[in-house]
Amino acid sequence: MVKLEVPTVQLTSDQQSFRNEVRTFLREEIQSGHFTPACDSWLSGESSTFSKKLGDKGWIGMTWPQAYGGSEKSAIERYILTEELLVAGAPVAAHWFADRQTGPLLLKYGTENQKKTFLPQITKGECFFAIGLSEPNAGSDLAAIKTRAVRTDGGWLLTGSKIWSSGAHIAHYMVVLCRTSPEDGENRHDGMSQLIVDLHVNGVTIRPITFLTGEHHFNEVFFENVFVPDEQVVGQVGNGWKQGMAELAYERSGPERILSTYPLFSGVIDELKRINDREGLTEMLSLLPELWSIRNLSIGVAKYLDEGKDVSFIASLVKDRGTTFETKVAETVRLVLSKHPDLLNSRPIVELYTQSILHGPGFTLRGGTTEILRGMIAKGVVSE
Amino acid sequence: MSEIKEYIYDSASKFLKKQSTQDLLEKGQKGLFDDELWASLNDMGLTGVNIPEAYGGVGGDYEDGFTVIRLVGQYPIPLPLPETLISKWILSQYGIKIHHDQPLSFYFNEQKPLEVRKHNGNYIISGEALNVPWGRVAKEIVALAKCQNEWMMVLVPVNESKIHEEVNLAGEPRDSLIFHDIHIGGSAIKIIEDCESKKIVEQLYALAKAAMLAGISERVVQECLSYASERKQFGRNLYRFQAVQQHISLLVGETAACLAAVNNAVEMLQGSNDSLFILLTKIKVSSVAGDIAMTAHQLHGAIGMTYEHTLHHLTKRLWSWRDEAGDERYWQGELSTYIAHSPATIWSLLVDNHEVKSIL
Numbered sequence: 025m026v027k028l029e030v031p032t033v034q035l036t037s038d039q040q041s042f043r044n045e046v047r048t049f050l051r052e053e054i055q056s057g058h059f060t061p062a063c064d065s066w067l068s069g070e071s072s073t074f075s076k077k078l079g080d081k082g083w084i085g086m087t088w089p090q091a092y093g094g095s096e097k098s099a100i101e102r103y104i105l106t107e108e109l110l111v112a113g114a115p116v117a118a119h120w121f122a123d124r125q126t127g128p129l130l131l132k133y134g135t136e137n138q139k140k141t142f143l144p145q146i147t148k149g150e151c152f153f154a155i156g157l158s159e160p161n162a163g164s165d166l167a168a169i170k171t172r173a174v175r176t177d178g179g180w181l182l183t184g185s186k187i188w189s190s191g192a193h194i195a196h197y198m199v200v201l202c203r204t205s206p207e208d209g210e211n212r213h214d215g216m217s218q219l220i221v222d223l224h225v226n227g228v229t230i231r232p233i234t235f236l237t238g239e240h241h242f243n244e245v246f247f248e249n250v251f252v253p254d255e256q257v258v259g260q261v262g263n264g265w266k267q268g269m270a271e272l273a274y275e276r277s278g279p280e281r282i283l284s285t286y287p288l289f290s291g292v293i294d295e296l297k298r299i300n301d302r303e304g305l306t307e308m309l310s311l312l313p314e315l316w317s318i319r320n321l322s323i324g325v326a327k328y329l330d331e332g333k334d335v336s337f338i339a340s341l342v343k344d345r346g347t348t349f350e351t352k353v354a355e356t357v358r359l360v361l362s363k364h365p366d367l368l369n370s371r372p373i374v375e376l377y378t379q380s381i382l383h384g385p386g387f388t389l390r391g392g393t394t395e396i397l398r399g400m401i402a403k404g405v406v407s408e
Numbered sequence: 409m410s411e412i413k414e415y416i417y418d419s420a421s422k423f424l425k426k427q428s429t430q431d432l433l434e435k436g437q438k439g440l441f442d443d444e445l446w447a448s449l450n451d452m453g454l455t456g457v458n459i460p461e462a463y464g465g466v467g468g469d470y471e472d473g474f475t476v477i478r479l480v481g482q483y484p485i486p487l488p489l490p491e492t493l494i495s496k497w498i499l500s501q502y503g504i505k506i507h508h509d510q511p512l513s514f515y516f517n518e519q520k521p522l523e524v525r526k527h528n529g530n531y532i533i534s535g536e537a538l539n540v541p542w543g544r545v546a547k548e549i550v551a552l553a554k555c556q557n558e559w560m561m562v563l564v565p566v567n568e569s570k571i572h573e574e575v576n577l578a579g580e581p582r583d584s585l586i587f588h589d590i591h592i593g594g595s596a597i598k599i600i601e602d603c604e605s606k607k608i609v610e611q612l613y614a615l616a617k618a619a620m621l622a623g624i625s626e627r628v629v630q631e632c633l634s635y636a637s638e639r640k641q642f643g644r645n646l647y648r649f650q651a652v653q654q655h656i657s658l659l660v661g662e663t664a665a666c667l668a669a670v671n672n673a674v675e676m677l678q679g680s681n682d683s684l685f686i687l688l689t690k691i692k693v694s695s696v697a698g699d700i701a702m703t704a705h706q707l708h709g710a711i712g713m714t715y716e717h718t719l720h721h722l723t724k725r726l727w728s729w730r731d732e733a734g735d736e737r738y739w740q741g742e743l744s745t746y747i748a749h750s751p752a753t754i755w756s757l758l759v760d761n762h763e764v765k766s767i768l
Binding site for chain 1: 626629630637653657661662663664666668671688736754760
């Protein structure tokens, strides 16, 4: 019998106090004009000042060991923080990937030296990482990557390119998945490694790819014989695929797969309550059960991950269902609000609506397309 | 999981799995009541879960009770176990002890309550109890009644009523019981003091239906996975096809979401009378039941449309249960009212630990 259940999570009073603390901080930040709530702020809200503030509070890498700058809090505390940040539409993009992915990767596979070098800087909100997975000819078929590193004295020479690297233009480093042995047709996942690449060294070129809104979030990053010292190889040479995949469960089941359009959702509900539009309110609220059930699934996965359980197919399923909800929000608002999306209209609710429509295509593509996820879910449940 | 929950889960799931045969479901479709199986449920203590021992139960809590109810969804049996449990939960809360092992059911309709008259110190009940699940096999029903301006909970014997037999798609009785001047004793009547208590049965029934729907969805997923991994077309197992994988992920994803909703709502029920999570859960589960049924049929192809195949026993229940205890349109109206009158933000309502919040 395939198990589709995850544990329920009830907050303790300490956890609720922590939630209130985060909420108060965010309210003050908004009220003093330090940021304007935005949809999809974990992709588009880049603010090194804000990241630094979170770092000062101990809210980056908060689950990590104190020896590396963390506060050794549980995954549930981190979950609370993350969802409050997204609900407030806070500009968290700068440190997002380092906090979510690079830190856990280094904690699991990194050398002592790597942990001591990078983790404390990340927790201070002073060191940002970009993800280096997709390539121009390797999208959903990630094993088709061509970027390669060849052995040289004391390290590796890296050549190739990475694409769709969100925030690479403000990041300090990128974890690059590359081939360190030629592709073997039989075992395509063998011979890959993960390298930490300083994005400011010779041979690295970062070129913006303009998003359809006209904004700059994505980049293509080129490597031309970039020297990467041995100390910056993550884990074992040749084990890159497995290491990279292990992180995907974290990437796919988090609140950012559910809450990218939450500021719009709650903004519209508040507006409908204010003008006493019961019909519109009922229509918007038809999405609330969806949100509640997926969020419970997601926080349950967080608890499982904390306990070290393998939940890769449930994580894929959270992303599939969650991102479907995110796009439904904009579609429902469309008819309830009777407003046109408009890039030049600065009324907050229209701004949030326009962001949700235009960022929508990304929700079901980034971090594994829906098609890939569904294949993983189906194979995952059948094999159980 | 509590010890009793684990025990219940293991023993009840083994037992129900064994009992819920094609043969039994066909008897159910024809409206036959299996006395022997009912006696076994009593012997196993399944009709006494979440009922104090002083009231003839086996103890436990709501989590235990809804675990059993969900299992009755997963392995359907044509017997009123959930209805009997809900009735007994209410009766024990009102201090009424039942001295028999027969099925019970309920009728709580605020719009059309039964009427109570007082006559020479006696109570006389009249009125029509509509759409009573398993009404014809229940010995008594727990009903909401009104005596002038006073709300009451009454325990009425069914054998004195006139029964209009009706059934849902799966053949499960949904009868109307007409009571005409039935005399009952004072011990079978309790005054309902607070307004919220009038809704408690409706809400427990809605959550029970949601739990049963989640349980039967789990079962549907199981049937679909077996079929998709055994059946071959074009030389490949069905689940290898991308188009079929889309169906499987919908089934699995929605079932997991429904289970998460039910489990959280049940947990919230413990020690709180906030109905929000029940509303959310019944809406969620009812609104996807149709997709789950149709997707399961699509995946099974023509064989799933035959009377011989088990699938229709499951999908008929999905199609019936989603409407019972309030369809999603009804509960969406209630949700809208709830949110419109709540001063708290949506987010706070969803995620805050309300016990803690009230202290703050």
